[in-house]
Amino acid sequence: MAICRGEDPDLFFPVGAGTSGPMLVQTDAAKAVCLGCPVKKQCLDWAMKADPVEGIWGGTTEAERRAMRRSAARASRNTAGAVA
Ligand code: SF4
Numbered sequence: 001m002a003i004c005r006g007e008d009p010d011l012f013f014p015v016g017a018g019t020s021g022p023m024l025v026q027t028d029a030a031k032a033v034c035l036g037c038p039v040k041k042q043c044l045d046w047a048m049k050a051d052p053v054e055g056i057w058g059g060t061t062e063a064e065r066r067a068m069r070r071s072a073a074r075a076s077r078n079t080a081g082a083v084a
Pocket residue numbers: 002003004005012033034035037038039040041043044056057058059
């Protein structure tokens with residue numbers, strides 16, 4: 001069961017621009033909750049497929065998931081290029 005069920009949902013949707021102090025603190029607090037979540041992988045998988053989706057999911061921010069998707073796409077292109 002998701003351990004964020006008992007948390008304030010707003011915790012997982014930090015408001016602010018860039019990497020400002022309060023936003024960073026809230027992001028880290030949300031990630032700390034995710035860290036011990038038994039469904040973290042499923043949560044992240046969902047967010048990766050559903051993106052763009054705002055907020056902290058599976059212990060990642062939207063920007064981190066975007067970077068992960070870019071990295072996976074790059075790796076996929078490199079693999080395809082190696083085979084061709
Ligand atoms: S990993 Fe997902 S389900 Fe688990 S605490 Fe974080 S946001 Fe909630």
